[in-house]
Amino acid sequence: MAGPDGQCRPGTRDGADGTGDGRPRGRSGRGYERVDATRAQRDGQVTAANRVTVGSERSCEVVRLRGDVDHGNAELVERDVLTATRAAVGVVIDLTGVTFLDSAGLRCLDRLVTAFLNRQAPVLVVAPDGGVVRFTLDLIGFLPDLVVGTVDEALTQLTA
Numbered sequence: 001m002a003g004p005d006g007q008c009r010p011g012t013r014d015g016a017d018g019t020g021d022g023r024p025r026g027r028s029g030r031g032y033e034r035v036d037a038t039r040a041q042r043d044g045q046v047t048a049a050n051r052v053t054v055g056s057e058r059s060c061e062v063v064r065l066r067g068d069v070d071h072g073n074a075e076l077v078e079r080d081v082l083t084a085t086r087a088a089v090g091v092v093i094d095l096t097g098v099t100f101l102d103s104a105g106l107r108c109l110d111r112l113v114t115a116f117l118n119r120q121a122p123v124l125v126v127a128p129d130g131g132v133v134r135f136t137l138d139l140i141g142f143l144p145d146l147v148v149g150t151v152d153e154a155l156t157q158l159t160a
Contacts, residue, residue, distance in 0.1 A: 052080050058155045060090035066097035069105035078108045082115055091116050092154040094126040095133045106140065113146060124154040 051073060053064040063081050085091055093112060095101070101109075109125065116123040125142075127134035129149045137147055148154045 052077055052084070054081070054084040057092075057151075058159045060092055060155055060158050061085045061088040062092045062094060062151060062155075064094045064097060066099075068100040068102075069098055069108060070100060070102040071104040074104040074108040077105075078111055081112055085116075085121075088116070088119075088121050090158040091121055091123045092126060092151055092158065093123065094151050094154075096126060096128055096131075096151070098133050101133050101136055106136070106142070109142070113143065122158055124148050124157060126151050126154050 051065060051067050051069065053066070055062050055064075061084075063085065065077065069077055081093075093109070095109075098105075113123050113125065123146065125137070125147050126149070127137050127147055134147070134149075136142075138144070148157065
């Protein structure tokens with residue numbers, strides 16, 4: 001539940017099942033909280049409740065996502081990534097640290113890739129071979145030309 005300043009507060013009960021973030025009971029993780037992405041948007045600053053880190057490497061923005069990206073936080077993740085990469089000329093979305101990606105997370109990823117391509121900013125998605133996220137992306141046929149196995153591979157392709 002949001003406080004008077006519009007910020008989500010830990011320990012509040014605003015999920016449909018009475019949990020603070022709307023996760024089904026038994027799903028691990030702390031909830032999410034709204035943060036000001038413009039204050040914490042670049043060079044290792046963390047946003048979207050410690051799920052998004054953005055930094056510059058080899059003239060590209062590297063967006064590292066961690067933990068679950070699901071219905072409870074996908075909108076916040078998308079907003080924070082787009083805010084933090086407004087001026088990006090090349091983007092790597094690193095899913096190495098993602099442990100769970102539901103349909104809302106996949107839609108978020110698709111919208112992010114589309115937004116970067118519309119901005120004319122080349123984008124690659126990192127999902128390590130053999131991982132659950134890579135399996136999911138391969139299973140649904142998620143833009144196979146844009147999915148690579150490592151951040152180094154992505155940076156090499158974008159800066160070549």
